[in-house]
Amino acid sequence: MALRCTLNRYLLLMAQEHLEFRLPEIKSLLSLFGGQFISSHETYGKSPFWILSLPSEDIARNLMKRTVCAKSIFELWGHGRSPEELYSSLKNYPVEKMALEFLPFEGKVNLKKPQHIFSILEDYGLDPNCIPENPYNIYFGRWIADGQRELIESYSVKKRHFIGNTSMDAGLSFIMANHGKVKENDIVFDPFVGTGGLLIASAHFGAYVYGTDIDYNTVHGLGKASRKNQKWRGPDENIRANLRQYGLEKYYLDVLVSDASKPSWRKGTYFDAIITDPPYGIRESTRRTGSQKEVPRGIEKCPESHVPVSLSYHLSDMFFDLLNFAAETLVLGGRLVYWLPVYTPEYTEEMVPWHPCLKLISNCEQKLSSHTSRRLITMEKVKKFENRDQYSHLLSDHFLPYQGHNSFRDKYFSGVTKRIIKEEKSNQE
Ligand SMILES: C[S@@+](CC[C@H](N)C(=O)[O-])C[C@H]1O[C@@H](n2cnc3c(N)ncnc32)[C@H](O)[C@@H]1O
DSSP: OOOOOOTTEEEEEEOSSSHHHHHHHHHHHHHHTTOOOBOOOSOOSSOSEEEEEOSOHHHHHHHHHHOSSEEEEEEEEEEESSHHHHHHHHHTSOHHHHSSOSSSOOSOOOSSSOSOOEEEEEEOOSOTTSOOSSOSEEEEEEEEEEOSTHHHHHTOGGGOSSOOTTOOOHHHHHHHHHHTTOOTTOEEEETTOTTOHHHHHHHHTTOEEEEEESOHHHHHTOSBOSSTTOOBOOTTOSHHHHHHHTTOGGGEEEEEEOOTTSOOOOSSOOEEEEEEOOOOSSSSOOEEEOOGGGOOTTGGGOTTOOOOOEEEOOHHHHHHHHHHHHHHHEEEEEEEEEEEEEEGGGOOGGGSOOBTTEEEEEEEEEEOSSSEEEEEEEEEEOSOOOTTHHHHGGGSTTHHHHHGGGGHHHHHHTTOOHHHHHHHHHHHO
């Protein structure tokens, strides 16, 4: 039976990449633009064809100015499982909504500068080894806009001025900014800023950006280069220069050397979003500054050294601190978006860190290896922070389970052959 078209039905053509991240991206963007995700469609899991209802074409256009998960959007005029079904569905489409004569169209067709573009999209399923003779579904619609997939190429880390071993992939950085509902004039903070990959995506969407990192060399663009055939970082290889490369320097607030375990902020709500990729201890250590008592012998004789005394920073403590910091410093409604590394055989949803001021919005998996993944966690501040909130989540059922992941590094490397590690590294670069 053909689906009846009603007003404001749209067909989103989704990219077949980062499947789990797509729905939270579209939902977050719709809530940013005053729309709501209303859908009668069966599955969003894997299909590239999503049917949804939107209140206006403007919202559809705004959505496409931001999404990197969707390729295009069409005003859906008809849909069927055969040409006959599609035809009868089209016949039912309200004439007044067509803004044109009903099919077949009359008048001149200008293929070079068309006023309207119509598309037929055919769905042959997801299995490339089992393509049916006829499509499972046929859609007919008026093209409205394309998404921002080209940003993945134009902001590619390969062409970026300043990069490091863990620079975040451009596509994922934009997805994170979208999950974080970053908008113009926001203030976005990354407490584990590295080479600032996440700041770039937020600045592209018009937010002012700020970051901190414990590593002096990274913040100051010094030390060894991460590129092949280059030994040392060159002059002006830093986050500010990266923003300049993309014409976004005006959004640069600053980056400082600072330890996320000891934030040096006065009490207050400063940030509209905190978007970050904390270290997992695989390609960068999880360290925090320690007390003088623990100074290893010899270091006190080198006061000019920029390397602070450091202690290992357990992952569970790091996420505890991050949530607490976000709960304190985000504005109400502000979002925290971060990656949580997990050892998949032991992972359960209950171990996702929790805080009384933060509501979990989405939790999406990206596989790293056969037995490890990282999960993109998005939380929204829903309650004003009070001092008693500071430790209350220690009592929650969520705190203890993640402690098992403090040895994530050992788990990551256990049973993984050198070949697999090499493959993973080249996939992430
Ligand atoms: C995964 S990397 C971030 C990469 C970054 N998103 C980028 O695009 O380059 C994690 C960063 O956290 C920093 N870091 C580690 N421990 C820290 C701490 N205690 N406080 C602040 N930064 C820390 C590391 O120096 C590293 O640059």
